[in-house]
Amino acid sequence: MKFGDNLNLLDLYDEVVKPAFFDKTLKRIYDQTEYLLNGCALVLLDQQAPTVGIVGRLVKDTILEREQIFDGSKLVDADGTLESSPSSMFVLILNNHRLLYVKEHRGSPSMEVFRSTIAKFLKIKHRTFIEAKFKASEEDENGKRLTKKKLVEIYPYPEVDLTHVGSNESVRDFIHKFKTIESVTTKLVPTNSELDNDLMFDAVRDAQKRINSKKTTLRYENNEGLNKEETIDQISSLASQGNHEFSLAGESPSGGKMKGNNDDLKIQVPIEKPSRKNKRESKSLYQKFVALVESNIVQVGKQGRRTLNKISEISQNLLP
Structure with a gap:
Protein backbone atom coordinates (compact mmCIF):
# COMPACT_ATOMS: atom_id res chain seq x y z
CA MET A 1 0.00 0.00 0.00
CA ASP A 161 -0.31 -4.27 -4.91
CA LEU A 162 -0.03 -7.92 -3.90
CA THR A 163 3.09 -9.87 -4.79
CA HIS A 164 3.36 -13.53 -3.80
CA VAL A 165 6.52 -14.52 -1.92
CA GLY A 166 8.36 -17.64 -3.09
CA SER A 167 11.07 -19.90 -1.68
CA ASN A 168 14.25 -21.37 -3.13
CA GLU A 169 12.59 -24.79 -3.24
CA SER A 170 9.48 -23.55 -5.05
CA VAL A 171 11.61 -21.63 -7.56
CA ARG A 172 13.88 -24.61 -8.22
CA ASP A 173 10.97 -27.03 -8.62
CA PHE A 174 9.14 -24.71 -10.99
CA ILE A 175 12.11 -23.78 -13.18
CA HIS A 176 13.08 -27.43 -13.60
CA LYS A 177 9.67 -27.98 -15.23
CA PHE A 178 11.00 -25.97 -18.19
CA LYS A 179 13.08 -27.61 -20.89
CA THR A 180 14.66 -24.21 -21.59
CA ILE A 181 14.20 -20.72 -20.12
CA GLU A 182 14.15 -18.21 -22.96
CA SER A 183 13.39 -15.01 -21.06
CA VAL A 184 13.15 -13.64 -17.52
CA THR A 185 11.54 -10.26 -16.90
CA THR A 186 11.72 -8.55 -13.51
CA LYS A 187 9.67 -5.49 -12.59
CA LEU A 188 10.42 -3.49 -9.45
CA VAL A 189 7.41 -3.16 -7.15
CA PRO A 190 7.04 0.00 -5.03
CA THR A 191 8.04 -0.72 -1.43
CA ASN A 192 7.01 0.88 1.86
CA SER A 193 10.49 2.18 2.83
CA GLU A 194 11.78 -1.42 2.96
CA LEU A 195 15.29 -1.79 1.56
CA ASP A 196 16.20 -4.46 -1.00
CA ASN A 197 18.43 -7.23 0.32
CA ASP A 198 19.83 -7.64 -3.19
CA LEU A 199 22.59 -5.05 -3.70
CA MET A 200 22.10 -4.85 -7.45
CA PHE A 201 18.39 -4.10 -7.18
CA ASP A 202 19.00 -1.72 -4.30
CA ALA A 203 21.25 0.21 -6.69
CA VAL A 204 18.64 -0.04 -9.46
CA ARG A 205 15.98 1.43 -7.13
CA ASP A 206 18.32 4.28 -6.31
CA ALA A 207 18.86 4.94 -10.02
CA GLN A 208 15.11 4.66 -10.63
CA LYS A 209 14.45 7.36 -8.06
CA ARG A 210 17.16 9.67 -9.38
CA ILE A 211 15.95 9.42 -12.96
CA ASN A 212 12.30 9.74 -11.82
CA SER A 213 11.14 6.54 -13.51
CA LYS A 214 7.60 5.35 -12.77
CA LYS A 215 8.28 1.81 -13.99
CA THR A 216 11.57 -0.07 -14.07
CA THR A 217 12.01 -3.47 -15.71
CA LEU A 218 15.03 -5.72 -16.18
CA ARG A 219 14.90 -8.39 -18.90
CA TYR A 220 17.18 -11.32 -19.75
CA GLU A 221 16.62 -13.07 -23.06
CA ASN A 222 18.24 -15.88 -25.04
CA ASN A 223 16.20 -18.01 -27.46
CA GLU A 224 18.73 -20.82 -27.08
CA GLY A 225 18.19 -20.90 -23.33
CA LEU A 226 19.37 -19.01 -20.24
CA ASN A 227 21.54 -20.63 -17.58
CA LYS A 228 19.04 -22.47 -15.37
CA GLU A 229 21.10 -22.54 -12.18
CA GLU A 230 21.89 -18.84 -12.38
CA THR A 231 18.22 -18.14 -13.10
CA ILE A 232 17.27 -20.12 -9.99
CA ASP A 233 19.77 -18.19 -7.84
CA GLN A 234 18.60 -14.78 -9.01
CA ILE A 235 14.86 -15.52 -8.95
CA SER A 236 15.09 -17.20 -5.53
CA SER A 237 16.67 -14.11 -4.01
CA LEU A 238 13.97 -11.87 -5.46
CA ALA A 239 11.02 -14.19 -4.82
CA SER A 240 11.79 -14.54 -1.12
CA GLN A 241 11.58 -10.76 -0.64
CA GLY A 242 8.31 -10.09 -2.44
CA ASN A 243 9.54 -6.73 -3.74
CA HIS A 244 9.59 -7.72 -7.40
CA GLU A 245 7.21 -9.07 -10.01
CA PHE A 246 8.79 -11.47 -12.43
CA SER A 247 7.73 -13.59 -15.36
CA LEU A 248 9.45 -16.45 -17.13
CA ALA A 249 8.90 -17.80 -20.62
CA GLY A 250 10.40 -20.77 -22.36
CA GLU A 251 9.82 -24.25 -23.73
CA SER A 252 8.17 -27.19 -21.99
CA PRO A 253 9.61 -30.73 -22.15
CA SER A 254 7.01 -31.55 -24.81
CA GLY A 255 8.14 -28.65 -26.98
CA GLY A 256 5.26 -26.29 -26.26
CA LYS A 257 5.37 -22.75 -24.96
CA MET A 258 5.50 -22.41 -21.17
CA LYS A 259 5.16 -19.38 -18.89
CA GLY A 260 5.17 -18.59 -15.18
CA ASN A 261 5.21 -15.76 -12.64
CA ASN A 262 5.07 -15.02 -8.90
CA ASP A 263 1.69 -16.72 -8.56
CA ASP A 264 3.27 -20.08 -9.42
CA LEU A 265 5.74 -19.80 -6.53
CA LYS A 266 3.63 -18.67 -3.57
CA ILE A 267 4.48 -20.22 -0.21
CA GLN A 268 1.69 -22.22 1.43
CA VAL A 269 1.94 -23.55 4.98
CA PRO A 270 -0.54 -26.14 6.33
CA ILE A 271 -2.45 -25.03 9.42
CA GLU A 272 -5.47 -26.14 11.39
CA LYS A 273 -8.71 -24.27 10.82
CA PRO A 274 -8.43 -21.00 12.77
CA SER A 275 -10.69 -20.41 15.76
CA ARG A 276 -12.90 -17.33 16.12
CA LYS A 277 -10.36 -15.76 18.48
CA ASN A 278 -8.62 -13.46 16.03
CA LYS A 279 -5.89 -12.09 18.30
CA ARG A 280 -4.75 -15.51 19.47
CA GLU A 281 -4.80 -16.92 15.94
CA SER A 282 -2.89 -13.92 14.59
CA LYS A 283 0.01 -14.63 16.95
CA SER A 284 0.03 -18.29 15.92
CA LEU A 285 0.15 -17.33 12.23
CA TYR A 286 2.87 -14.79 12.94
CA GLN A 287 5.04 -17.44 14.60
CA LYS A 288 4.79 -19.54 11.44
CA PHE A 289 5.92 -16.51 9.46
CA VAL A 290 8.84 -15.94 11.86
CA ALA A 291 9.87 -19.57 11.38
CA LEU A 292 10.00 -19.02 7.61
CA VAL A 293 12.17 -15.92 8.10
CA GLU A 294 14.51 -17.68 10.52
CA SER A 295 14.85 -20.56 8.04
CA ASN A 296 15.77 -18.00 5.35
CA ILE A 297 12.81 -19.15 3.25
CA VAL A 298 11.36 -15.65 3.41
CA GLN A 299 13.48 -12.50 3.57
Missing part, protein backbone atom coordinates in the same frame (compact mmCIF):
# COMPACT_ATOMS: atom_id res chain seq x y z
CA LYS A 2 1.41 3.35 -1.05
CA PHE A 3 0.24 6.88 -1.70
CA GLY A 4 2.22 7.97 -4.73
CA ASP A 5 6.00 7.65 -4.79
CA ASN A 6 6.86 9.23 -1.46
CA LEU A 7 4.14 8.34 1.06
CA ASN A 8 3.89 4.85 2.53
CA LEU A 9 1.17 2.95 4.36
CA LEU A 10 2.21 4.24 7.78
CA ASP A 11 2.48 7.87 6.65
CA LEU A 12 -1.32 8.06 6.37
CA TYR A 13 -2.07 5.27 8.84
CA ASP A 14 -4.23 7.32 11.22
CA GLU A 15 -5.91 9.39 8.51
CA VAL A 16 -6.70 6.73 5.88
CA VAL A 17 -5.45 3.19 6.55
CA LYS A 18 -6.82 2.59 10.04
CA PRO A 19 -10.30 3.97 9.19
CA ALA A 20 -10.41 1.78 6.07
CA PHE A 21 -9.98 -1.36 8.18
CA PHE A 22 -12.06 -0.38 11.20
CA ASP A 23 -15.13 1.35 9.75
CA LYS A 24 -17.80 -1.37 10.06
CA THR A 25 -20.15 0.39 7.64
CA LEU A 26 -17.88 -0.16 4.62
CA LYS A 27 -18.95 -2.75 2.05
CA ARG A 28 -18.03 -3.63 -1.51
CA ILE A 29 -21.10 -4.79 -3.40
CA TYR A 30 -20.92 -6.96 -6.51
CA ASP A 31 -24.21 -8.29 -7.87
CA GLN A 32 -25.81 -10.21 -4.96
CA THR A 33 -22.56 -10.41 -3.02
CA GLU A 34 -21.27 -8.08 -0.32
CA TYR A 35 -17.64 -8.08 0.81
CA LEU A 36 -16.96 -6.70 4.27
CA LEU A 37 -14.37 -6.83 7.05
CA ASN A 38 -15.26 -8.41 10.38
CA GLY A 39 -13.54 -8.61 13.75
CA CYS A 40 -10.65 -6.32 12.86
CA ALA A 41 -8.25 -5.57 15.70
CA LEU A 42 -4.78 -4.19 16.30
CA VAL A 43 -2.51 -6.79 17.83
CA LEU A 44 1.00 -6.64 19.27
CA LEU A 45 2.63 -9.62 17.56
CA ASP A 46 6.03 -9.23 19.23
CA GLN A 47 6.69 -7.12 22.30
CA GLN A 48 10.50 -7.48 22.40
CA ALA A 49 11.02 -6.17 18.88
CA PRO A 50 7.77 -4.19 18.60
CA THR A 51 5.76 -5.70 15.76
CA VAL A 52 2.17 -4.67 15.12
CA GLY A 53 -0.45 -6.21 12.87
CA ILE A 54 -4.07 -5.78 11.85
CA VAL A 55 -6.01 -9.03 12.12
CA GLY A 56 -9.50 -9.67 10.85
CA ARG A 57 -11.67 -11.59 8.43
CA LEU A 58 -12.84 -10.75 4.94
CA VAL A 59 -16.40 -12.03 4.59
CA LYS A 60 -18.12 -12.89 1.33
CA ASP A 61 -21.81 -12.46 2.19
CA THR A 62 -23.77 -13.91 -0.69
CA ILE A 63 -26.83 -15.88 -1.78
CA LEU A 64 -26.48 -19.19 -3.57
CA GLU A 65 -29.21 -20.00 -6.07
CA ARG A 66 -30.37 -23.26 -7.58
CA GLU A 67 -32.78 -23.92 -10.42
CA GLN A 68 -32.92 -27.70 -10.59
CA ILE A 69 -31.86 -30.93 -8.90
CA PHE A 70 -31.29 -34.52 -10.01
CA ASP A 71 -33.64 -36.84 -8.08
CA GLY A 72 -31.81 -40.04 -8.98
CA SER A 73 -33.38 -40.64 -12.36
CA LYS A 74 -34.23 -37.28 -13.91
CA LEU A 75 -33.76 -33.53 -13.62
CA VAL A 76 -36.44 -31.72 -11.66
CA ASP A 77 -37.10 -27.97 -11.47
CA ALA A 78 -36.40 -26.87 -7.91
CA ASP A 79 -35.84 -23.16 -7.41
CA GLY A 80 -34.22 -22.25 -4.13
CA THR A 81 -31.79 -19.94 -2.38
CA LEU A 82 -29.33 -20.32 0.47
CA GLU A 83 -27.44 -17.65 2.38
CA SER A 84 -23.70 -18.28 2.55
CA SER A 85 -20.89 -16.26 4.15
CA PRO A 86 -17.49 -17.92 3.67
CA SER A 87 -14.55 -15.98 5.07
CA SER A 88 -10.79 -15.63 4.89
CA MET A 89 -8.62 -14.65 7.85
CA PHE A 90 -5.80 -12.17 7.36
CA VAL A 91 -2.94 -10.65 9.32
CA LEU A 92 -1.35 -7.53 7.84
CA ILE A 93 2.04 -6.97 9.51
CA LEU A 94 2.44 -3.19 9.62
CA ASN A 95 6.23 -3.29 10.12
CA ASN A 96 6.99 -4.94 6.79
CA HIS A 97 3.59 -4.99 5.06
CA ARG A 98 3.59 -8.77 4.71
CA LEU A 99 0.12 -10.30 4.40
CA LEU A 100 -0.66 -13.66 6.01
CA TYR A 101 -3.83 -15.03 4.45
CA VAL A 102 -5.96 -18.09 5.26
CA LYS A 103 -8.90 -19.22 3.12
CA GLU A 104 -11.15 -20.89 5.70
CA HIS A 105 -13.93 -22.41 3.60
CA ARG A 106 -14.89 -23.49 0.12
CA GLY A 107 -15.67 -20.33 -1.75
CA SER A 108 -13.66 -18.13 0.61
CA PRO A 109 -12.60 -14.80 -0.92
CA SER A 110 -9.21 -14.91 -2.61
CA MET A 111 -6.24 -12.63 -1.99
CA GLU A 112 -7.11 -10.71 -5.16
CA VAL A 113 -10.61 -10.09 -3.78
CA PHE A 114 -8.96 -8.87 -0.57
CA ARG A 115 -6.78 -6.50 -2.59
CA SER A 116 -9.77 -5.12 -4.52
CA THR A 117 -11.87 -4.69 -1.39
CA ILE A 118 -9.16 -2.93 0.62
CA ALA A 119 -8.32 -0.73 -2.37
CA LYS A 120 -11.95 0.43 -2.51
CA PHE A 121 -12.12 1.10 1.24
CA LEU A 122 -8.85 3.05 1.12
CA LYS A 123 -10.13 5.20 -1.73
CA ILE A 124 -13.30 6.00 0.24
CA LYS A 125 -11.33 7.05 3.32
CA HIS A 126 -8.77 8.92 1.22
CA ARG A 127 -11.60 10.94 -0.33
CA THR A 128 -12.94 11.72 3.17
CA PHE A 129 -9.44 12.78 4.26
CA ILE A 130 -9.00 15.11 1.27
CA GLU A 131 -12.44 16.66 1.90
CA ALA A 132 -11.55 17.30 5.54
CA LYS A 133 -8.19 18.82 4.58
CA PHE A 134 -9.88 21.06 2.02
CA LYS A 135 -12.49 22.31 4.49
CA ALA A 136 -9.80 22.98 7.10
CA SER A 137 -7.48 24.83 4.72
CA GLU A 138 -7.16 28.59 5.06
CA GLU A 139 -6.49 31.32 2.53
CA ASP A 140 -2.90 32.49 2.14
CA GLU A 141 -1.76 36.13 2.03
CA ASN A 142 -2.90 36.31 -1.60
CA GLY A 143 -6.42 35.20 -0.75
CA LYS A 144 -5.92 31.75 -2.24
CA ARG A 145 -6.48 28.38 -0.59
CA LEU A 146 -5.37 24.86 -1.40
CA THR A 147 -7.48 23.21 -4.07
CA LYS A 148 -8.53 19.57 -3.90
CA LYS A 149 -6.35 18.93 -6.95
CA LYS A 150 -3.32 20.31 -5.11
CA LEU A 151 -4.16 18.27 -2.01
CA VAL A 152 -4.24 15.09 -4.12
CA GLU A 153 -0.81 16.02 -5.46
CA ILE A 154 0.44 16.27 -1.87
CA TYR A 155 -1.47 13.16 -0.71
CA PRO A 156 -1.84 10.97 -3.82
CA TYR A 157 -4.49 8.30 -4.30
CA PRO A 158 -3.80 4.95 -2.59
CA GLU A 159 -2.34 2.05 -4.57
CA VAL A 160 -2.54 -1.56 -3.43
CA VAL A 300 12.49 -9.25 5.25
CA GLY A 301 14.40 -6.08 4.44
CA LYS A 302 15.57 -3.53 6.97
CA GLN A 303 13.02 -0.93 8.04
CA GLY A 304 13.58 2.80 7.77
CA ARG A 305 13.63 5.10 10.79
CA ARG A 306 10.26 6.60 9.88
CA THR A 307 8.63 3.16 9.95
CA LEU A 308 10.23 2.18 13.24
CA ASN A 309 9.12 5.41 14.90
CA LYS A 310 5.50 4.96 13.81
CA ILE A 311 5.42 1.31 14.91
CA SER A 312 6.80 2.35 18.29
CA GLU A 313 4.05 4.95 18.61
CA ILE A 314 1.28 2.46 17.70
CA SER A 315 2.64 -0.30 19.93
CA GLN A 316 2.66 1.93 23.03
CA ASN A 317 -1.13 1.73 23.17
CA LEU A 318 -1.04 -2.07 22.92
CA LEU A 319 1.39 -2.82 25.72
CA PRO A 320 -0.13 -4.76 28.66
Whole structure:
Protein backbone atom coordinates (compact mmCIF):
# COMPACT_ATOMS: atom_id res chain seq x y z
CA MET A 1 0.00 0.00 0.00
CA LYS A 2 1.41 3.35 -1.05
CA PHE A 3 0.24 6.88 -1.70
CA GLY A 4 2.22 7.97 -4.73
CA ASP A 5 6.00 7.65 -4.79
CA ASN A 6 6.86 9.23 -1.46
CA LEU A 7 4.14 8.34 1.06
CA ASN A 8 3.89 4.85 2.53
CA LEU A 9 1.17 2.95 4.36
CA LEU A 10 2.21 4.24 7.78
CA ASP A 11 2.48 7.87 6.65
CA LEU A 12 -1.32 8.06 6.37
CA TYR A 13 -2.07 5.27 8.84
CA ASP A 14 -4.23 7.32 11.22
CA GLU A 15 -5.91 9.39 8.51
CA VAL A 16 -6.70 6.73 5.88
CA VAL A 17 -5.45 3.19 6.55
CA LYS A 18 -6.82 2.59 10.04
CA PRO A 19 -10.30 3.97 9.19
CA ALA A 20 -10.41 1.78 6.07
CA PHE A 21 -9.98 -1.36 8.18
CA PHE A 22 -12.06 -0.38 11.20
CA ASP A 23 -15.13 1.35 9.75
CA LYS A 24 -17.80 -1.37 10.06
CA THR A 25 -20.15 0.39 7.64
CA LEU A 26 -17.88 -0.16 4.62
CA LYS A 27 -18.95 -2.75 2.05
CA ARG A 28 -18.03 -3.63 -1.51
CA ILE A 29 -21.10 -4.79 -3.40
CA TYR A 30 -20.92 -6.96 -6.51
CA ASP A 31 -24.21 -8.29 -7.87
CA GLN A 32 -25.81 -10.21 -4.96
CA THR A 33 -22.56 -10.41 -3.02
CA GLU A 34 -21.27 -8.08 -0.32
CA TYR A 35 -17.64 -8.08 0.81
CA LEU A 36 -16.96 -6.70 4.27
CA LEU A 37 -14.37 -6.83 7.05
CA ASN A 38 -15.26 -8.41 10.38
CA GLY A 39 -13.54 -8.61 13.75
CA CYS A 40 -10.65 -6.32 12.86
CA ALA A 41 -8.25 -5.57 15.70
CA LEU A 42 -4.78 -4.19 16.30
CA VAL A 43 -2.51 -6.79 17.83
CA LEU A 44 1.00 -6.64 19.27
CA LEU A 45 2.63 -9.62 17.56
CA ASP A 46 6.03 -9.23 19.23
CA GLN A 47 6.69 -7.12 22.30
CA GLN A 48 10.50 -7.48 22.40
CA ALA A 49 11.02 -6.17 18.88
CA PRO A 50 7.77 -4.19 18.60
CA THR A 51 5.76 -5.70 15.76
CA VAL A 52 2.17 -4.67 15.12
CA GLY A 53 -0.45 -6.21 12.87
CA ILE A 54 -4.07 -5.78 11.85
CA VAL A 55 -6.01 -9.03 12.12
CA GLY A 56 -9.50 -9.67 10.85
CA ARG A 57 -11.67 -11.59 8.43
CA LEU A 58 -12.84 -10.75 4.94
CA VAL A 59 -16.40 -12.03 4.59
CA LYS A 60 -18.12 -12.89 1.33
CA ASP A 61 -21.81 -12.46 2.19
CA THR A 62 -23.77 -13.91 -0.69
CA ILE A 63 -26.83 -15.88 -1.78
CA LEU A 64 -26.48 -19.19 -3.57
CA GLU A 65 -29.21 -20.00 -6.07
CA ARG A 66 -30.37 -23.26 -7.58
CA GLU A 67 -32.78 -23.92 -10.42
CA GLN A 68 -32.92 -27.70 -10.59
CA ILE A 69 -31.86 -30.93 -8.90
CA PHE A 70 -31.29 -34.52 -10.01
CA ASP A 71 -33.64 -36.84 -8.08
CA GLY A 72 -31.81 -40.04 -8.98
CA SER A 73 -33.38 -40.64 -12.36
CA LYS A 74 -34.23 -37.28 -13.91
CA LEU A 75 -33.76 -33.53 -13.62
CA VAL A 76 -36.44 -31.72 -11.66
CA ASP A 77 -37.10 -27.97 -11.47
CA ALA A 78 -36.40 -26.87 -7.91
CA ASP A 79 -35.84 -23.16 -7.41
CA GLY A 80 -34.22 -22.25 -4.13
CA THR A 81 -31.79 -19.94 -2.38
CA LEU A 82 -29.33 -20.32 0.47
CA GLU A 83 -27.44 -17.65 2.38
CA SER A 84 -23.70 -18.28 2.55
CA SER A 85 -20.89 -16.26 4.15
CA PRO A 86 -17.49 -17.92 3.67
CA SER A 87 -14.55 -15.98 5.07
CA SER A 88 -10.79 -15.63 4.89
CA MET A 89 -8.62 -14.65 7.85
CA PHE A 90 -5.80 -12.17 7.36
CA VAL A 91 -2.94 -10.65 9.32
CA LEU A 92 -1.35 -7.53 7.84
CA ILE A 93 2.04 -6.97 9.51
CA LEU A 94 2.44 -3.19 9.62
CA ASN A 95 6.23 -3.29 10.12
CA ASN A 96 6.99 -4.94 6.79
CA HIS A 97 3.59 -4.99 5.06
CA ARG A 98 3.59 -8.77 4.71
CA LEU A 99 0.12 -10.30 4.40
CA LEU A 100 -0.66 -13.66 6.01
CA TYR A 101 -3.83 -15.03 4.45
CA VAL A 102 -5.96 -18.09 5.26
CA LYS A 103 -8.90 -19.22 3.12
CA GLU A 104 -11.15 -20.89 5.70
CA HIS A 105 -13.93 -22.41 3.60
CA ARG A 106 -14.89 -23.49 0.12
CA GLY A 107 -15.67 -20.33 -1.75
CA SER A 108 -13.66 -18.13 0.61
CA PRO A 109 -12.60 -14.80 -0.92
CA SER A 110 -9.21 -14.91 -2.61
CA MET A 111 -6.24 -12.63 -1.99
CA GLU A 112 -7.11 -10.71 -5.16
CA VAL A 113 -10.61 -10.09 -3.78
CA PHE A 114 -8.96 -8.87 -0.57
CA ARG A 115 -6.78 -6.50 -2.59
CA SER A 116 -9.77 -5.12 -4.52
CA THR A 117 -11.87 -4.69 -1.39
CA ILE A 118 -9.16 -2.93 0.62
CA ALA A 119 -8.32 -0.73 -2.37
CA LYS A 120 -11.95 0.43 -2.51
CA PHE A 121 -12.12 1.10 1.24
CA LEU A 122 -8.85 3.05 1.12
CA LYS A 123 -10.13 5.20 -1.73
CA ILE A 124 -13.30 6.00 0.24
CA LYS A 125 -11.33 7.05 3.32
CA HIS A 126 -8.77 8.92 1.22
CA ARG A 127 -11.60 10.94 -0.33
CA THR A 128 -12.94 11.72 3.17
CA PHE A 129 -9.44 12.78 4.26
CA ILE A 130 -9.00 15.11 1.27
CA GLU A 131 -12.44 16.66 1.90
CA ALA A 132 -11.55 17.30 5.54
CA LYS A 133 -8.19 18.82 4.58
CA PHE A 134 -9.88 21.06 2.02
CA LYS A 135 -12.49 22.31 4.49
CA ALA A 136 -9.80 22.98 7.10
CA SER A 137 -7.48 24.83 4.72
CA GLU A 138 -7.16 28.59 5.06
CA GLU A 139 -6.49 31.32 2.53
CA ASP A 140 -2.90 32.49 2.14
CA GLU A 141 -1.76 36.13 2.03
CA ASN A 142 -2.90 36.31 -1.60
CA GLY A 143 -6.42 35.20 -0.75
CA LYS A 144 -5.92 31.75 -2.24
CA ARG A 145 -6.48 28.38 -0.59
CA LEU A 146 -5.37 24.86 -1.40
CA THR A 147 -7.48 23.21 -4.07
CA LYS A 148 -8.53 19.57 -3.90
CA LYS A 149 -6.35 18.93 -6.95
CA LYS A 150 -3.32 20.31 -5.11
CA LEU A 151 -4.16 18.27 -2.01
CA VAL A 152 -4.24 15.09 -4.12
CA GLU A 153 -0.81 16.02 -5.46
CA ILE A 154 0.44 16.27 -1.87
CA TYR A 155 -1.47 13.16 -0.71
CA PRO A 156 -1.84 10.97 -3.82
CA TYR A 157 -4.49 8.30 -4.30
CA PRO A 158 -3.80 4.95 -2.59
CA GLU A 159 -2.34 2.05 -4.57
CA VAL A 160 -2.54 -1.56 -3.43
CA ASP A 161 -0.31 -4.27 -4.91
CA LEU A 162 -0.03 -7.92 -3.90
CA THR A 163 3.09 -9.87 -4.79
CA HIS A 164 3.36 -13.53 -3.80
CA VAL A 165 6.52 -14.52 -1.92
CA GLY A 166 8.36 -17.64 -3.09
CA SER A 167 11.07 -19.90 -1.68
CA ASN A 168 14.25 -21.37 -3.13
CA GLU A 169 12.59 -24.79 -3.24
CA SER A 170 9.48 -23.55 -5.05
CA VAL A 171 11.61 -21.63 -7.56
CA ARG A 172 13.88 -24.61 -8.22
CA ASP A 173 10.97 -27.03 -8.62
CA PHE A 174 9.14 -24.71 -10.99
CA ILE A 175 12.11 -23.78 -13.18
CA HIS A 176 13.08 -27.43 -13.60
CA LYS A 177 9.67 -27.98 -15.23
CA PHE A 178 11.00 -25.97 -18.19
CA LYS A 179 13.08 -27.61 -20.89
CA THR A 180 14.66 -24.21 -21.59
CA ILE A 181 14.20 -20.72 -20.12
CA GLU A 182 14.15 -18.21 -22.96
CA SER A 183 13.39 -15.01 -21.06
CA VAL A 184 13.15 -13.64 -17.52
CA THR A 185 11.54 -10.26 -16.90
CA THR A 186 11.72 -8.55 -13.51
CA LYS A 187 9.67 -5.49 -12.59
CA LEU A 188 10.42 -3.49 -9.45
CA VAL A 189 7.41 -3.16 -7.15
CA PRO A 190 7.04 0.00 -5.03
CA THR A 191 8.04 -0.72 -1.43
CA ASN A 192 7.01 0.88 1.86
CA SER A 193 10.49 2.18 2.83
CA GLU A 194 11.78 -1.42 2.96
CA LEU A 195 15.29 -1.79 1.56
CA ASP A 196 16.20 -4.46 -1.00
CA ASN A 197 18.43 -7.23 0.32
CA ASP A 198 19.83 -7.64 -3.19
CA LEU A 199 22.59 -5.05 -3.70
CA MET A 200 22.10 -4.85 -7.45
CA PHE A 201 18.39 -4.10 -7.18
CA ASP A 202 19.00 -1.72 -4.30
CA ALA A 203 21.25 0.21 -6.69
CA VAL A 204 18.64 -0.04 -9.46
CA ARG A 205 15.98 1.43 -7.13
CA ASP A 206 18.32 4.28 -6.31
CA ALA A 207 18.86 4.94 -10.02
CA GLN A 208 15.11 4.66 -10.63
CA LYS A 209 14.45 7.36 -8.06
CA ARG A 210 17.16 9.67 -9.38
CA ILE A 211 15.95 9.42 -12.96
CA ASN A 212 12.30 9.74 -11.82
CA SER A 213 11.14 6.54 -13.51
CA LYS A 214 7.60 5.35 -12.77
CA LYS A 215 8.28 1.81 -13.99
CA THR A 216 11.57 -0.07 -14.07
CA THR A 217 12.01 -3.47 -15.71
CA LEU A 218 15.03 -5.72 -16.18
CA ARG A 219 14.90 -8.39 -18.90
CA TYR A 220 17.18 -11.32 -19.75
CA GLU A 221 16.62 -13.07 -23.06
CA ASN A 222 18.24 -15.88 -25.04
CA ASN A 223 16.20 -18.01 -27.46
CA GLU A 224 18.73 -20.82 -27.08
CA GLY A 225 18.19 -20.90 -23.33
CA LEU A 226 19.37 -19.01 -20.24
CA ASN A 227 21.54 -20.63 -17.58
CA LYS A 228 19.04 -22.47 -15.37
CA GLU A 229 21.10 -22.54 -12.18
CA GLU A 230 21.89 -18.84 -12.38
CA THR A 231 18.22 -18.14 -13.10
CA ILE A 232 17.27 -20.12 -9.99
CA ASP A 233 19.77 -18.19 -7.84
CA GLN A 234 18.60 -14.78 -9.01
CA ILE A 235 14.86 -15.52 -8.95
CA SER A 236 15.09 -17.20 -5.53
CA SER A 237 16.67 -14.11 -4.01
CA LEU A 238 13.97 -11.87 -5.46
CA ALA A 239 11.02 -14.19 -4.82
CA SER A 240 11.79 -14.54 -1.12
CA GLN A 241 11.58 -10.76 -0.64
CA GLY A 242 8.31 -10.09 -2.44
CA ASN A 243 9.54 -6.73 -3.74
CA HIS A 244 9.59 -7.72 -7.40
CA GLU A 245 7.21 -9.07 -10.01
CA PHE A 246 8.79 -11.47 -12.43
CA SER A 247 7.73 -13.59 -15.36
CA LEU A 248 9.45 -16.45 -17.13
CA ALA A 249 8.90 -17.80 -20.62
CA GLY A 250 10.40 -20.77 -22.36
CA GLU A 251 9.82 -24.25 -23.73
CA SER A 252 8.17 -27.19 -21.99
CA PRO A 253 9.61 -30.73 -22.15
CA SER A 254 7.01 -31.55 -24.81
CA GLY A 255 8.14 -28.65 -26.98
CA GLY A 256 5.26 -26.29 -26.26
CA LYS A 257 5.37 -22.75 -24.96
CA MET A 258 5.50 -22.41 -21.17
CA LYS A 259 5.16 -19.38 -18.89
CA GLY A 260 5.17 -18.59 -15.18
CA ASN A 261 5.21 -15.76 -12.64
CA ASN A 262 5.07 -15.02 -8.90
CA ASP A 263 1.69 -16.72 -8.56
CA ASP A 264 3.27 -20.08 -9.42
CA LEU A 265 5.74 -19.80 -6.53
CA LYS A 266 3.63 -18.67 -3.57
CA ILE A 267 4.48 -20.22 -0.21
CA GLN A 268 1.69 -22.22 1.43
CA VAL A 269 1.94 -23.55 4.98
CA PRO A 270 -0.54 -26.14 6.33
CA ILE A 271 -2.45 -25.03 9.42
CA GLU A 272 -5.47 -26.14 11.39
CA LYS A 273 -8.71 -24.27 10.82
CA PRO A 274 -8.43 -21.00 12.77
CA SER A 275 -10.69 -20.41 15.76
CA ARG A 276 -12.90 -17.33 16.12
CA LYS A 277 -10.36 -15.76 18.48
CA ASN A 278 -8.62 -13.46 16.03
CA LYS A 279 -5.89 -12.09 18.30
CA ARG A 280 -4.75 -15.51 19.47
CA GLU A 281 -4.80 -16.92 15.94
CA SER A 282 -2.89 -13.92 14.59
CA LYS A 283 0.01 -14.63 16.95
CA SER A 284 0.03 -18.29 15.92
CA LEU A 285 0.15 -17.33 12.23
CA TYR A 286 2.87 -14.79 12.94
CA GLN A 287 5.04 -17.44 14.60
CA LYS A 288 4.79 -19.54 11.44
CA PHE A 289 5.92 -16.51 9.46
CA VAL A 290 8.84 -15.94 11.86
CA ALA A 291 9.87 -19.57 11.38
CA LEU A 292 10.00 -19.02 7.61
CA VAL A 293 12.17 -15.92 8.10
CA GLU A 294 14.51 -17.68 10.52
CA SER A 295 14.85 -20.56 8.04
CA ASN A 296 15.77 -18.00 5.35
CA ILE A 297 12.81 -19.15 3.25
CA VAL A 298 11.36 -15.65 3.41
CA GLN A 299 13.48 -12.50 3.57
CA VAL A 300 12.49 -9.25 5.25
CA GLY A 301 14.40 -6.08 4.44
CA LYS A 302 15.57 -3.53 6.97
CA GLN A 303 13.02 -0.93 8.04
CA GLY A 304 13.58 2.80 7.77
CA ARG A 305 13.63 5.10 10.79
CA ARG A 306 10.26 6.60 9.88
CA THR A 307 8.63 3.16 9.95
CA LEU A 308 10.23 2.18 13.24
CA ASN A 309 9.12 5.41 14.90
CA LYS A 310 5.50 4.96 13.81
CA ILE A 311 5.42 1.31 14.91
CA SER A 312 6.80 2.35 18.29
CA GLU A 313 4.05 4.95 18.61
CA ILE A 314 1.28 2.46 17.70
CA SER A 315 2.64 -0.30 19.93
CA GLN A 316 2.66 1.93 23.03
CA ASN A 317 -1.13 1.73 23.17
CA LEU A 318 -1.04 -2.07 22.92
CA LEU A 319 1.39 -2.82 25.72
CA PRO A 320 -0.13 -4.76 28.66
